[in-house]
Amino acid sequence: SAVISQKPSRDICQRGTSLTIQCQVDSQVTMMFWYRQQPGQSLTLIATANQGSEATYESGFVIDKFPISRPNLTFSTLTVSNMSPEDSSIYLCSVGGLPEYNEQFFGPGTRLTVL
Amino acid sequence: GESVGLHLPTLSVQEGDNSIINCAYSNSASDYFIWYKQESGKGPQFIIDIRSNMDKRQGQRVTVLLNKTVKHLSLQIAATQPGDSAVYFCAARAGDYKLSFGAGTTVTVRA
Numbered sequence: 001s002a003v004i005s006q007k008p009s010r011d012i013c014q015r016g017t018s019l020t021i022q023c024q025v026d027s028q029v030t031m032m033f034w035y036r037q038q039p040g041q042s043l044t045l046i047a048t049a050n051q052g053s054e055a056t057y058e059s060g061f062v063i064d065k066f067p068i069s070r071p072n073l074t075f076s077t078l079t080v081s082n083m084s085p086e087d088s089s090i091y092l093c094s095v096g097g098l099p100e101y102n103e104q105f106f107g108p109g110t111r112l113t114v115l
Numbered sequence: 116g117e118s119v120g121l122h123l124p125t126l127s128v129q130e131g132d133n134s135i136i137n138c139a140y141s142n143s144a145s146d147y148f149i150w151y152k153q154e155s156g157k158g159p160q161f162i163i164d165i166r167s168n169m170d171k172r173q174g175q176r177v178t179v180l181l182n183k184t185v186k187h188l189s190l191q192i193a194a195t196q197p198g199d200s201a202v203y204f205c206a207a208r209a210g211d212y213k214l215s216f217g218a219g220t221t222v223t224v225r226a
Contacts, residue, residue, distance in 0.1 A: 001161070031212055042204060043159070043216045092158055097212040103149065104206075104214055106158035 002027055002095050004107035012113045013083055020079045021110045023093030028073035033094040034066070037109070043092065049076040083114045118142070119207050119217040127223045134192040136220045138205035141186065145207040149214065150179060150190045153202045162190070162203075192222075200224045 003026040013019050023032065032049040046066055047055040055068040069077045080087050090111050096104030118141040128134045140148075146167040151159035165172045165179045165188075172179050178191040188205055202221050206214040 004158075042218050045213060048212070102147070103161050103164055105161060106151075109158045111156075 001103070002029060002105045004093055004095060004105060006091075006093055006107040006110050008110060009108065010111040010113075012115060014115055015084055017083055018079055018081045019083065019112060020077050021091050021093075023076045023078070023107055025074045025095050029095040030073070031095060031097045032070060032076045033096075033104075034068065034076070034078045035092040035094060035106075037090040037092060039089070046078070046091075049078075080112065083112075085114045088112055088114045119205060119215045123220055124218065125221045125223070127225060128195050129225050130197060131194055134190075134195045134199065134222060136190045136192075136203050136205075136222065138188040138190075138217050139186055140188065140205075140207045140215075142207065142209045142215075143183075143186065144209040145186075146210060147208040148179070148181060148188050149206045149208075150177075150188075151204045151206065152199075153204065153219075155201075159204060195222075195224050197224050197226065 005024045007022045034046040035043045036046055037043050045058050046061045047057040047068055049055050049068050049070040051070045051073055065081050067079045090109040092109045093107040094104055149164045150162040152162050153159045163174045163177050163179050165181050170181050176193045180189045192199055200223055202219045204219050205217045208214050
């Protein structure tokens, strides 16, 4: 299985500011994903981070709000821009799927609170 | 798109009893399913998966059953322990790489 770390593990931010979340994987992977988990809710896919190209965003998520970088096969960042209290969530990095894995694995998450 | 739902949002089980968590999915093209366990303050942890060409798969103390006819998935936990207390999610994938997640069932184990 892949081992995934995220930084920061949690943060409290002021409205209008931005936060960049880092995701590091212990092996090279083709597919990296960013999810949001709002309090008490299930997981919603924000985007798929593709190495060497722009991220692919799901309906309801846009690049201006959630810019993503994927500079290599072991690292990605997600920025939450111009934050509002509605952005308070857990943000999860995930890797998996073919060609490296059948399964999909998750990092520990970044717990974000926006005041 | 895929809709994945759990039948019960909460489940209380006596320690030592077996637990059954149920999940329904909508997309008949779904061909891969995963169960995750999420403990408080942690990311989802992979438990077990099953492909659509199977109807049963067993792991350590866990069994996943898949009924494609009624688009139903279940996770059975044998001899439930206090450490099994968590939120359990089912997820489905239909050919591409995207997982659709159910709402989650909170399992509480009574001593």
